[in-house]
Amino acid sequence: MRPSSLNSVVRRFWDLVAEGLASGEAGVRVGVGESTGRLWWADAGGVRPKFVAPGPRCRPRLCLEEREEIAIAVARGESIRSIARRLDRAASTIMREIGNNGPRDHGHSRARYRRKHRFGSSQSGRDAVVEYRAVLAQRRSEFRARRPKAGKLAGNDRLRGEVQNRLREGHSPQQIAHRLRLDFPDDAEMRVSHETIYRSLYVQGRGSLRRELHTCLRTGRALRRPHRRGGERRGRIPDMINISQRPPEVDDRAVPGHWEGDLILGAGQKSAIGTLVERTTRFVMLLHLPHDHGALAVQEAMVAKMAVLPWILRKTLTWDQGSEMANHAQIAAATDLDIYFCDPHSPWQRGSNENTNGLLRQYFPKGHDLSVFPADYLDFIAARLNNRPRETLGWKTPAEALDELLTQSAPAA
DSSP: OOHHHHHHHHHHHHHHHHTTOOHHHHHHHHTSOHHHHHHHHHHTTTOOOOOOOOOOOOOOOOOHHHHHHHHHHHHHTOOHHHHHHHHTOOHHHHHHHHHHHSSTTHHHHHHHHHHHHHHGGGSOHHHHOOOOOHHHHHHHHHHHTOSSOOOTTTTOHHHHHHHHHHHHTTOOHHHHHHHHHHHSTTOGGGOOOHHHHHHHHHSTTOOOSOGGGGGGSSSOOSSOOOOOOOOOOBOOOTTOOBGGGSOTHHHHTOSSOEEEEEEEEOGGGOOEEEEEEETTTOOEEEEOOSSOOSHHHHHHHHHHHHTTSOGGGOSEEEEOSBGGGTTHHHHHHHHTOEEEEOOTTOGGGGHHHHHHHHHHTTTSOTTSOGGGSOHHHHHHHHHHHHTSOBGGGTTBOHHHHHHHHHHHHSOOO
């Protein structure tokens, strides 16, 4: 099946799903089968992907004959736009070719050629002449086009050493990429994207960082894994109120007091820690569940934790449809919280909590017994997260953001 044909089939599949058909039935209708339809639905997490129309195909690179035409035109002092029109190329392509494959000091050749074209031949000999040789330019272009290329980290010892040191300090690739720009603002060679760091750790043939450094990542994984939904553990909660009925002010994140919650599970789903995140400030609280994480244990832990908060910070709580919230009515009555439940398989409806749970896995890895961690250690980890700068808060910490909001909300004396 050709790519264009497959795209039309996928589009038709999602159109049928939008009309109300089950994923398996939609797969049968478009001719790919029930199992493939369910797989497409699972891979996309039940969310229709954004289709991007294919753009025009790129023109091939300049050939030797075109470079010879450019060399003759440059020697005559012809303008960039005139050369581009004659070769049916973009003016930027010609300018980039002269700059990249022209003289060795090509960093100045574009500006020099602009000055020559703008001011004529009255410029000094140094500025008025740009040497461009077609054969030499062809060789340089072919050299740069060679594959495979050495990765950026592999060819820069100083940058590689800096990235490795920061990984050992527990910084994430994204934090490293942003901090390098701040720490070396005038050095373009000391910049690298977070994706390049991940590829250097994970992708065979592009590894330029020490392989054991993957253990410094929060996930600790030696291989990248696709995002897939785990096993089902959710059930419908009696008398629950759906998130669609939640007040619009919660989405604005303008006022504090709206929380998101969930459990992070230990080995064999036999132990758990409750997580609560305030939506506006990303302030975190952890629920100690040393013996079990059933409905009664979660109720008692949440009521005790929420009791220490002022009333202004107790407005709503959004949870998923886990059986641990079967006593939501008792929790709401004791804490004065309005409790809402997300749609099934919709983790983005608790985005702040999902992100925080990912951060917590640095301290509570999957496959471990979480019941061994005492309550004071949970408070210590929550404090660490609450005092970590967050990009979404303008690099303030959640503790600072919460204190600022409480100060603004306090009645004047």
